[in-house]
Amino acid sequence: MIKKPLILGIESSCDETAASLVTENHEGKPVVLSNIVSSQTDIHKEFGGVVPELAARSHIEKIDWIVKKAIDESEKKIDEIDAVASTAGPGLVVCLSVGLSFGKALAKSLGKPFIAVNHLEGHALSPKISSQLDYPYLLLLISGGHSQFLNVINFGKYKRLGTTIDDALGEAFDKTAKLLGIEFPGGPKIEVLAQRGDPNKFDLPKPILNKGGCNLSFAGLKTAVLKISKNIKNEQDKFDLAASFQKTIEKILYKKTKIAFDAYEKQSSPKKKVLVVAGGVAANKNIRNMLKDLCVSENYQSIFPPIELCGDNAAMIALVGLEKYKLNKFNELDFPAKPRWALDEAAIFLKGAGVKL
Ligand code: KG4
Ligand code: ZN
Numbered sequence: 001m002i003k004k005p006l007i008l009g010i011e012s013s014c015d016e017t018a019a020s021l022v023t024e025n026h027e028g029k030p031v032v033l034s035n036i037v038s039s040q041t042d043i044h045k046e047f048g049g050v051v052p053e054l055a056a057r058s059h060i061e062k063i064d065w066i067v068k069k070a071i072d073e074s075e076k077k078i079d080e081i082d083a084v085a086s087t088a089g090p091g092l093v094v095c096l097s098v099g100l101s102f103g104k105a106l107a108k109s110l111g112k113p114f115i116a117v118n119h120l121e122g123h124a125l126s127p128k129i130s131s132q133l134d135y136p137y138l139l140l141l142i143s144g145g146h147s148q149f150l151n152v153i154n155f156g157k158y159k160r161l162g163t164t165i166d167d168a169l170g171e172a173f174d175k176t177a178k179l180l181g182i183e184f185p186g187g188p189k190i191e192v193l194a195q196r197g198d199p200n201k202f203d204l205p206k207p208i209l210n211k212g213g214c215n216l217s218f219a220g221l222k223t224a225v226l227k228i229s230k231n232i233k234n235e236q237d238k239f240d241l242a243a244s245f246q247k248t249i250e251k252i253l254y255k256k257t258k259i260a261f262d263a264y265e266k267q268s269s270p271k272k273k274v275l276v277v278a279g280g281v282a283a284n285k286n287i288r289n290m291l292k293d294l295c296v297s298e299n300y301q302s303i304f305p306p307i308e309l310c311g312d313n314a315a316m317i318a319l320v321g322l323e324k325y326k327l328n329k330f331n332e333l334d335f336p337a338k339p340r341w342a343l344d345e346a347a348i349f350l351k352g353a354g355v356k357l
Contacts, residue, residue: 005082005325006033008106009318010067012059012099013091013119014144015040015050016311019063019070021081022318030129030322033074035315036066045184049174056094063102070314081112083330085321088116089338090145096337104333113330115321120343122316123278124152125323126305129315133276133303138264140257140291143279144170144185149214149260150343151267152276155323160347161263162214162256165355169249169281172218176245179222179229180238190242191284197236197243202228204248206255212357214260215350221248250290257291261298273300283310 004023011018017040021033040058044050071078086103089096100116107114124139138161139150147164167175170187177186180193204224207217225245232238257275265273275295281287282304295302309315324330 005322006076006080007115007318007321007325008067008070008081008084008103009117009314009316009321010063010084010086010099010103011119011122011312011314011317012063012095013087013089014095014312015044015055016313017059017062017066017099018312018314018317019067020314020318021070021074021076022315022322024322030319032129032315033076034070035313036070036073037311037313038062038066041185048178048184050092052092052094055092056098059095059098063098067102067106079110081110083107083113083115083321083325084110085115085117085317085324087119087122087317088335089118089341091119091339093337093339096339100335100337104335108333113325114333114335115324115329116331116335117317117320117324118341118343119312119317120146120341121156121320124150124158124276124343125319126278126309126316127276127303128319129309130306131303134272134274136268136270137274137276137303138260138300140253140260140275140277141279142169142277142281142287144168144174144187146279147216147218148343149256149263151264153268155327158343159267160342160344161260161267162216163347163350164216164218165208165212165350165357166217166219167222169216169218170279172221172249173281175222176225176242179225180232180242187281188283190246191286193239193242194246194286195243197239197241199243199247201240202244204244206248206252208357209252209255214256214263215357216252216256221245246284246286250286253287254290254294257294258298261300273298274303275300276303278305278310280311283307
């Protein structure tokens, strides 16, 4: 029997240190043999956000035992690994450097190829771990650092259709949580508080809803939440503000996803219409359900990663490594950390004051 590739994936782009071993079965479907994620929330919560130097130090302290644990749990031996894949970007340069250097050194010492992985490509492919995923598809990537609509034409071939011009969606959730006095990272807790609130209590703005195509903007929401949060009197007000914020996000994504459907169909005329939603915010059940319903009414198939693979993990990095391994796409050991590595490198930078839409 032909030996299937065994790939070690390493992730350290932000505040999760992660390692995973992935292979595939005889049908060519990926199989996750181990998936270890160690989060640093305890280190950063007193600062209300990720402190790059502390994050990097923690990655350095943990990376060797996280990788060892991933190998042990996979029940494979280190010399059975066929290639080492590390996230090379985008992310915090001091954090990326830890997983990247470790991965390169391990690959070299094992005499195996090294593969540099784009973290966003990991998110883009993450649903493949549990679902059939064929090209092309429309990707809505909503994480703590990115919010984009992309036409995924093929493996490694992306055309950006829209992006946030200011905050990422996860960032908007985390900032709202902070204003409500919720500890970092508060995004997932907004979802919990929202369950007990009235989503129609506060009327919040929906920036650039009727202009800018499927580009997104969330910074104005934070300002509105800030104003209201100053007058919060009791717990119920908090629940209502969380619910109103989440509902507003749903309305923005509903409208912008419809616009993205049109842009995607114009660009790619797909035979089968598929929307993939990935990234940390794809774990939000209200957003998932709203997008599922929208897809049903617009004749799209919706595909989401399993909830536990929406956030940062190394299984998605190993998965990209596996795809690249099969294509013999390896990298030299001088491959640099790329803090701003975009999926569509031809797309123009659209951020900050004065952006023309
Ligand atoms: O993909 P991810 O783990 O890291 C990045 O690549 O950025 O995404 C993390 C983001 C954080 O901003 C977090 O608050 C948000 O995803 N997030 C959520 C939920 N779970 C995670 N936002 C809203 N609802 C959730 N359930
Ligand atoms: Zn991520």
